[in-house]
Amino acid sequence: MTATVHFGSFDAEAAWRPADLARLPASPAVGGNRGNRCLDQLLAVGCAPGDLLLTAEPMDDGLVEVLAAAGIAPRIVAVPGPEDATVEERLATLGDVGLPQVRGWAAAVYSVRPETSAAVQRLGLVATLPTAEVTARVNSKVWSNDLVRGAGLPGAAVLASTPRQVRRLVEDADGDVVLKDPYGVAGLGALRVTSPRMLDTVVRHLERQAGRGARVELLVQPLFDEALSFSTHIEVGPGAIVRWRGMRHVDNAEFAYRGSGPLSPEQHASLDTPAHREVIAQVGAALAAEGYTGPVCVDGLWLRDGTVVSVLEVNARRSMGLFNLQLDQRAGAVGLSCWLRCRTTPVVAGDALGRLLSALDEADLLFRGDRPGVLPLASGTLTPPRGRLFFAVFASPGAGRAALEAKVGDLLSATRPIRVSSPDS
CATH class of the missing domain: 3.30.470.20 (ATP-grasp fold, B domain)
Structure with missing residues (x-):
């Protein structure tokens, strides 16, 4: 069987989103740029032994050992290149310079971005990929909403193309509505409008951008x-x-x-x-x-x-959800079920993940592949001052999951170093 190379940046929506679209008001993403770059470490859960995972940054050695003990043991290599460049951009530019020889291997990508095809070609991988243009089009919520409306399915939204239309549709709605950016993801680009004052703020924000030449394209959907x-x-x-x-x-x-x-x-x-x-x-x-x-x-x-x-x-x-399905297949082989969890947590500079892994090990809570336990899945997403811990909980169906998850929260708090302020601060 041919081995597979896995790679891909998780900010695909940013690459697909037209540059001239107006944006909704938004807060900075938890974890910042580095935390988002390191989401690609989650791709390890879909790797078979002998596969290669290419990441934007090195994965913590301790986590690599813990994953291997649980049966997740690809070779993991960080792709060299500029820090602000995506993995796809680095591979499209450098090819396999400094990387293992993988010509003829299969490719499994997170998504298809503008540079993905060039990256696959430079590595000499085998893959049948759609074009970036097609992928961008079908990932727009406008495309899926048109599909819903055309099929007469429940849940359709209305497309607004001017700030004035946004105001009218929200004011005419029976109850709160949600405004959606066509390429919003994971809570960014979706905004619940709950008051006239909030609507005024949003409309003014859109009008300022429209005045600079930006296009307004927002889906207005009831709050279900x-x-x-x-x-x-x-x-x-x-x-x-x-x-x-x-x-x-x-x-x-x-x-x-x-x-x-x-x-x-x-x-x-x-x-x-x-x-x-x-x-x-x-x-x-x-x-x-x-x-x-x-x-x-x-x-x-x-x-x-x-x-x-x-x-x-x-x-x-x-x-x-796909990662969770892949983890659940591993769990099912030993009579367990799996839940994938994302927990936002304060992070103090230092070896946050190392402390957590040690605490889980000492408490005999790490999943080793054969009985209930917890398995952290990424190291680089735990960025100070506030990061995200992605972890899997393996437990018997219908029992034990909540208790294991609660213990993770307790250990996160217990292993967090206490900040010591200087007398002058």
Whole structure:
């Protein structure tokens, strides 16, 4: 079997987003640029032994050992190049300079960016990739919203192309609404409008940008009364073959990702229906007709009135839910289930991850591949002063997960160094 090279920057939406689009007001992303660059370390969960993972920055040696003990043991190599350059840009420029020889290997990319094809060619990898233009088009929420409206599905939004239209649509709505940037992701680019004052602030922000020549393209969507967020995962292959991969429960907080996990048996029975599968098959066919091949995550909602919004957004790339499915396959082999968690936490400069790994080991909580435990998944995302810890919780179905997750929080607090202020501060 041919080994595989895995790589890809997680800020694909920034590469797809047209430069002349107006932006919603937003706070800085947790973790900053370095934290976002290091998200590519999460790709290790999809690697088989013998695979190669190329990352933007080196992974902590201690974490590499812990992952290997859990059965996740690719070779991990940081790609040299300018700090502000993506992995794809570095590979497209340098090729395999300073890297292991991988010509003829398969390529598994996080997403297709403008430089991805050139990176694959420079490495001599084998891959069937859609064009960056096609990938950008189908990842726009405008594209998926047009699909929803054309199929008469629940959950459609209305597109606003001027600040005035934004104001009118929000004021005419029955209740709070959500404004969505076509290329927003993980809580950035989605804004809940809750008051006239907030609407005034948003409209003024858009008017200033429009006055400088920016285009306004925002989706105005009702704030749904959701009972459950979920994701459906498929693979669109050559020849328009659509392969079903599974469904995940999604935990969000104010649109920001907090985790994924298995649906309960009752939830799964209610959501994984022939009607839902038919809708997802339509999504796959529409993507194939556009020329897209590769992994797809379709976000959906189950509303409190019983309505199932099968297609809220389409993410034509790898996703956290897919990583959770891959981890769950490992868990299932030993009779467990897996939950992928993201925890925002204060981080003091120093070896934050090393302290946590030592504490988990001393408490006999590290997952070693055969019994319940916790497995941190990335080192570079724990950036001071506030970073993100991505970790997997392996537990028996329906039991033990909450307790293990709570222990992680306790250990994070216990291992955080105390800041000592100088007398003059």
